[in-house]
Amino acid sequence: MKIGLIGTGWIGEEHARRLSGRISGAEVAAVSDIDPERAAAVAKAVGARVAADADRLIADPEVEAVVVASWGPAHAGQVLACIAAGKPVFCEKPLTTEAADGLRILEAEQAHGKRLVQVGFMRRYDAGYRQIKAVLDAGGVGTPLMAHCAHRNPTQPESYHSDKPMVDTAVHEIDVLRWLLGEEFATVQVVVPRSTAKRYPHLVDPQILLLETESGARVDVEVFVNCQYGYDIQCEIVGETGTVRLPDPAAPLVRSGGRAAYPLVQDFPSRFADAFDTELQEWVDALHAGLPAGPSAWDGYAATVVTNAAVEARRTGAIVPVDLPARPDFYKE
Numbered sequence: 001m002k003i004g005l006i007g008t009g010w011i012g013e014e015h016a017r018r019l020s021g022r023i024s025g026a027e028v029a030a031v032s033d034i035d036p037e038r039a040a041a042v043a044k045a046v047g048a049r050v051a052a053d054a055d056r057l058i059a060d061p062e063v064e065a066v067v068v069a070s071w072g073p074a075h076a077g078q079v080l081a082c083i084a085a086g087k088p089v090f091c092e093k094p095l096t097t098e099a100a101d102g103l104r105i106l107e108a109e110q111a112h113g114k115r116l117v118q119v120g121f122m123r124r125y126d127a128g129y130r131q132i133k134a135v136l137d138a139g140g141v142g143t144p145l146m147a148h149c150a151h152r153n154p155t156q157p158e159s160y161h162s163d164k165p166m167v168d169t170a171v172h173e174i175d176v177l178r179w180l181l182g183e184e185f186a187t188v189q190v191v192v193p194r195s196t197a198k199r200y201p202h203l204v205d206p207q208i209l210l211l212e213t214e215s216g217a218r219v220d221v222e223v224f225v226n227c228q229y230g231y232d233i234q235c236e237i238v239g240e241t242g243t244v245r246l247p248d249p250a251a252p253l254v255r256s257g258g259r260a261a262y263p264l265v266q267d268f269p270s271r272f273a274d275a276f277d278t279e280l281q282e283w284v285d286a287l288h289a290g291l292p293a294g295p296s297a298w299d300g301y302a303a304t305v306v307t308n309a310a311v312e313a314r315r316t317g318a319i320v321p322v323d324l325p326a327r328p329d330f331y332k333e
Ligand SMILES: NC(=O)c1ccc[n+]([C@@H]2O[C@H](COP(=O)([O-])OP(=O)(O)OC[C@H]3O[C@@H](n4cnc5c(N)ncnc54)[C@H](O)[C@@H]3O)[C@@H](O)[C@H]2O)c1
Pocket: 006, 007, 008, 009, 010, 011, 012, 032, 033, 034, 035, 038, 054, 069, 070, 071, 072, 074, 092, 093, 094, 120, 121, 122, 168, 268
């Protein structure tokens, strides 16, 4: 499978190296970026050509499928161009930053007549989350009633602003909880505690997201992106007969000097390295089999409807309804 990759920043480079090294059945044929030097450096590293821009990369007859790893606001136009060209596209999260753009993608994909879009919600490929899903699906803790989650980053750059905790960060929990619980969210509220002093002054951090599902389960997500001490992802589901908790990544427990301790992961590339590998391998395998099968454009759209409602909820302090239309038959599993 000859892949064209748009956006050769941090994750674009990671995915280019992954696809040209660890993933079988794929090679990176062409890359493009609005920064030609970044594109040239990554092209050289993986033995690909540089396309002059995203449109020309998508139109390139040698490119059979596209990875979109540009900035979030550029995703919608690039994904729509892939659908217009009839090419499968793997788009990094968020599918779109605005829900209205996601709706345009759903309409275009349905008009095309078969699935082309997969969204980069890699937590669905993480071994720990998959174990939780298996426990829930087997009824191991009974009907889920609550979920308590934390998404902590050690720091964020100055460009990270107060909508990003929802649009870029909590979007992972929103997707993975939709998947684990098997239903959509109905309302969202954001509660803001005292901000940490260890942040850029323009950023509201931490923020707490309170969600209610259509059937009445409650989910709380602490988003704390300057926690300093590590990259810490927590998730516990409380059911009628038990609880199930996301395991920390395996690490050696050291007993020394009167203490027993294990190290915490410091960044998301390490925390989710295996999940990224599995995600792209399964995407390539599914394309060889005919169609993408992972998180769909509907999943990307539904998550963005929730993040947009969460941004409104933080700004207004209100409990905001999640205004999601009925899921089209095209996207029913
Ligand atoms: N799944 C995950 O955990 C995960 C992790 C990191 C980033 N991401 C997502 O990946 C995307 C990229 O993030 P990043 O951290 O690599 O950012 P980045 O800033 O390092 O890279 C983005 C790149 O896209 C390029 N770009 C921007 N607009 C473009 C356009 N119109 N056409 C072509 N290139 C364009 C920029 O020049 C830059 O090189 C974001 O959507 C981000 O949310 C996902």
